[in-house]
Amino acid sequence: MDPDSVKSTLQTLAYGNVMAAAARDYQKELLAQEKAQASSSRNEDVDLDELMDDPELEKLHADRIAALKREAEKRQSLTKKGHGEYREITEGDFLGEVTGSVKVICHFYHREFYRCKIMDKHLKALAPNHLDTKFIKIDAENSPFFVTKLGIKTLPCVILFRNGIGGDRLVGFQDLGGKDDFTTRRLEALLIKKGIIDEKKKEDDEEAEYDESRRRTVRYSTNQDSDSE
Numbered sequence: 001m002d003p004d005s006v007k008s009t010l011q012t013l014a015y016g017n018v019m020a021a022a023a024r025d026y027q028k029e030l031l032a033q034e035k036a037q038a039s040s041s042r043n044e045d046v047d048l049d050e051l052m053d054d055p056e057l058e059k060l061h062a063d064r065i066a067a068l069k070r071e072a073e074k075r076q077s078l079t080k081k082g083h084g085e086y087r088e089i090t091e092g093d094f095l096g097e098v099t100g101s102v103k104v105i106c107h108f109y110h111r112e113f114y115r116c117k118i119m120d121k122h123l124k125a126l127a128p129n130h131l132d133t134k135f136i137k138i139d140a141e142n143s144p145f146f147v148t149k150l151g152i153k154t155l156p157c158v159i160l161f162r163n164g165i166g167g168d169r170l171v172g173f174q175d176l177g178g179k180d181d182f183t184t185r186r187l188e189a190l191l192i193k194k195g196i197i198d199e200k201k202k203e204d205d206e207e208a209e210y211d212e213s214r215r216r217t218v219r220y221s222t223n224q225d226s227d228s229e
Contacts, residue, residue: 078131086120086127086135091143097136099164103196107137108147108157115173115180119156122184130197160196168194
């Protein structure tokens with residue numbers, strides 16, 4: 001056999017052995033990485049299970065569920081009483097409506113008065129956002145008895161009822177700058193100041209508080225585990 005041919009064959013075999021060894025090493029490295037990832041995943045699952053079994057987290061979650069249930073029941077009860085929307089009532093409905101809820105905002109209006117339409121627009125926007133308070137309106141022209149009884153002289157007139165008793169009132173726009181271009185937010189701030197509606201928390205803020213509380217509990221649990229080690 002030609003010496004050069006033999007040398008070339010040996011070199012080819014040697015190169016093939018090196019490549020085969022490299023392939024085996026690469027395969028071993030991949031298997032090691034897969035095992036490490038699987039082990040890490042199992043550790044995470046164990047840690048999560050331990051956290052879910054934490055009594056403080058369980059209590060926090062249970063309290064949150066109970067609070068949501070109470071809120072849903074309250075909303076349902078108030079909705080049945082006509083809360084959450086801006087409704088028109090008749091003179092015959094008046095007493096039942098203002099005595100049937102703790103807080104009621106009642107707008108005495110006239111169909112042809114421009115300023116009454118402006119007040120309608122703002123109260124309609126506020127009603128869905130303040131479920132604790134009932135928002136209603138009544139045609140003053142068709143309610144002469146209560147217009148006289150309540151001493152209403154100027155329209156629009158918004159009377160604020162608490163437990164069926166009329167207290168504060170907004171007469172015209174004198175408490176809103178005396179102009180027609182006041183904002184819904186300005187009216188809302190005035191009603192909050194008078195205590196007939198509450199400052200509303202955004203749902204995102206409530207969720208953020210709940211998430212932060214959960215994170216504090218998780219950090220506390222993790223620190224306890226670290227100390228115990």
